[in-house]
Amino acid sequence: MLTYPFTAIVGQEKMKKALILNAINPKIGGVLIRGEKGTAKSTAVRALADVLPELEVVEGCPFNCDPNGELCDICKERKERGELKVIKRKMKVVNLPIGATEDRVVGTLDIEKAIKEGIKALEPGILAEANRNILYIDEVNLLDDHIIDLLLDAAAMGWNIIEREGIRVKHPSRFILVGTMNPEEGELRPQILDRFGLMVEVEGLRDIKERVEVIKRVEEFNENPEAFYKRFEEEQKKLKERIIKAREILKNVKIKDDLLELISKICLELGIQTSRADITVVRTAKAIAAFNGREYVTLDDIKEACELALPHRMRRKPFEPPRLEKERIEEIINNELKKN
Numbered sequence: 001m002l003t004y005p006f007t008a009i010v011g012q013e014k015m016k017k018a019l020i021l022n023a024i025n026p027k028i029g030g031v032l033i034r035g036e037k038g039t040a041k042s043t044a045v046r047a048l049a050d051v052l053p054e055l056e057v058v059e060g061c062p063f064n065c066d067p068n069g070e071l072c073d074i075c076k077e078r079k080e081r082g083e084l085k086v087i088k089r090k091m092k093v094v095n096l097p098i099g100a101t102e103d104r105v106v107g108t109l110d111i112e113k114a115i116k117e118g119i120k121a122l123e124p125g126i127l128a129e130a131n132r133n134i135l136y137i138d139e140v141n142l143l144d145d146h147i148i149d150l151l152l153d154a155a156a157m158g159w160n161i162i163e164r165e166g167i168r169v170k171h172p173s174r175f176i177l178v179g180t181m182n183p184e185e186g187e188l189r190p191q192i193l194d195r196f197g198l199m200v201e202v203e204g205l206r207d208i209k210e211r212v213e214v215i216k217r218v219e220e221f222n223e224n225p226e227a228f229y230k231r232f233e234e235e236q237k238k239l240k241e242r243i244i245k246a247r248e249i250l251k252n253v254k255i256k257d258d259l260l261e262l263i264s265k266i267c268l269e270l271g272i273q274t275s276r277a278d279i280t281v282v283r284t285a286k287a288i289a290a291f292n293g294r295e296y297v298t299l300d301d302i303k304e305a306c307e308l309a310l311p312h313r314m315r316r317k318p319f320e321p322p323r324l325e326k327e328r329i330e331e332i333i334n335n336e337l338k339k340n
Contacts, residue, residue: 002225002226002229003046003047003049003050004043004046004047004218004221005047005050005228005229005232005235005236006044006047006048006050006051006236006239007051007232007235007236007239008217008221008228008231008232008235009040009043009044009047010040010205010210010213010214010217011205011207011210012039012040012044012202014200014202014307014308015033015040015041015044015200015202016044017308018031018033018198018199018200018308019031019044019045019048019178020048020239020243020291021198021284021287021288021291021308022176022178022197022198023048023051023052023176023243024243024246024247024250024287024290024291025247025250025283025286025287025290026174026175026176027283028197028198028280028283028284028287029155029156029177029195029196029197029198029280030155030176030177030178030179030196030197030198031177031178031179031196031197031198031199031200031308032140032178032179032180032181032188032193032196032198032199032200032312033045033178033179033180033181033199033200033202034180034181034182034183034199034200034201034202035180035182035183035201035202035203036182036184036203036204037182038204039202039203039204040202041180041202042138042180045093045134045136045178045180046093046136048093048134048176048178049090049091049092049093049133049134050090050236051236051239051240051243052090052091052240052243053091053240053243053244053247054088054089054090054091055088055089055090055091055132056068056086056087056088057086057087057088057089057132058071058075058078058084058085058086059085059086059087060085061074061075062124062128062129063075063124063128063131063171063172064128064129064131064132064133065131065172066132066172067084067086069172070158070172071172072171072172091132091133091134092133092134093133093134093136094126094129094130094133094134094135094136094175095136095137095138096126096135096136096137096143096151098138098139098142098143100126100143100147102146102147102150103125104125104126105125105126105127105147105150105151106125106127106150106154106160106162107123107124107125107127107128107160107162108123108125124171125160127151127154127160127173127175128160128171128173130173130175131160131171131172131173131174131175132172132174132175133175133176134175134176134178135151135155135175135176135177135178136178136179136180137151137177137178137179137180138180139180139181139182139185140179140180140181140188141181141182141183141185141186141187141188142181142185142186145189145192148188148192149192151177152177152192152195154173155173155174155175155177155195156195157173158172158173158174159171159172159173160172160173177196179196193312193313194274194276194277194312194313195276196312197280197283197284197309198280198284198308198309199308199309199311199312200308201311242291243291245293246287246290246291246293247290249289249290249293249294249295250286250287250290252295253286253289253290253294253295253296253297254295254296254297255282255285255286255296255297256296256297259285259297259299259302260282262299262302262333262336263278263281263282263285263302263306264278265332265336266281266302266306266310266329266332266333267281267310269328269332270310270314270328270329270332271314272310272313272314274313276313277309277310277313280305280309281302281305281306281309281310282305284304284305284308284309285297285301285302285304285305286301288301288304288305289301299333303329303330303333306329
């Protein structure tokens with residue numbers, strides 16, 4: 001079944017950019033997309049996987065282990081015996097149901113079997129399936145807080161750890177975390193908001209021509225998915241190649257100390273206490289530079305990164321939506337430039 005092409009989505013440039021930047025550097029920490037229904041949130045998330053490069057995985061591994069990276073205990077044993085087989089496959093979107101239990105998310109453990117066989121006793125959960133893929137939570141604001149904490153902890157550590165009756169089993173758990181929500185149905189706690197790397201607000205398109213183009217494209221896709229996909233195949237290929245190239249460039253991207261100081265100054269002036277904000281802005285700015293084919297970060301990269309990484313970290317009153325005062329950031333930057 002063909003997915004609606006990522007490059008065929010009309011408008012919503014900031015949302016698409018936030019998803020692409022996380023694909024370039026998953027360490028940014030994922031993205032929260034806020035907006036009403038019918039604003040292409042789910043469409044964009046599901047379409048992202050198609051423009052991402054294929055993965056090399058260990059054949060038969062339930063945790064999608066990277067043969068050139070971190071391995072679960074089973075794959076380590078196979079590697080020692082010279083039995084590690086490698087295959088290539090596409091990245092995929094793993095959906096997390098709203099009613100998912102802790103066992104369904106982290107996996108279940110047979111204690112008696114675990115004493116004898118370790119990780120082989122683990123019945124893999126959603127975090128196992130999501131490793132090195134895209135973990136998508138629709139209506140994340142309706143998910144149980146405990147489950148969200150489990151997911152965010154796994155995302156931060158890069159490992160899923162299951163402990164039962166003194167038995168401890170772990171496996172790699174690195175994924176691109178994407179949450180979507182309709183703010184009319186309730187907000188997320190500030191502590192949870194802060195754990196998402198980026199946040200974007202999406203609204204319905206207000207340009208008549210863009211809305212008409214959406215109608216035409218959706219109808220064309222429904223009538224003949226293959227022909228429609230063919231029309232955007234070249235654009236999809238170009239974007240995939242650009243993401244692959246950006247991942248390579250990212251390793252060499254540098255940021256000057258005066259720009260690092262400016263980022264910390266902006267965060268402090270905006271009343272953001274956590275250093276996670278500073279780190280996320282830096283990682284995002286570097287990914288923007290890499291996406292634009294550069295090995296150095298510019299002031300414009302930092303401004304764009306701030307727009308994506310800071311709104312949900314601003315102090316605000318209860319039930320007040322996240323927002324960012326772009327004029328205030330410009331003022332802080334201009335004041336610092338005058339000093340220098």
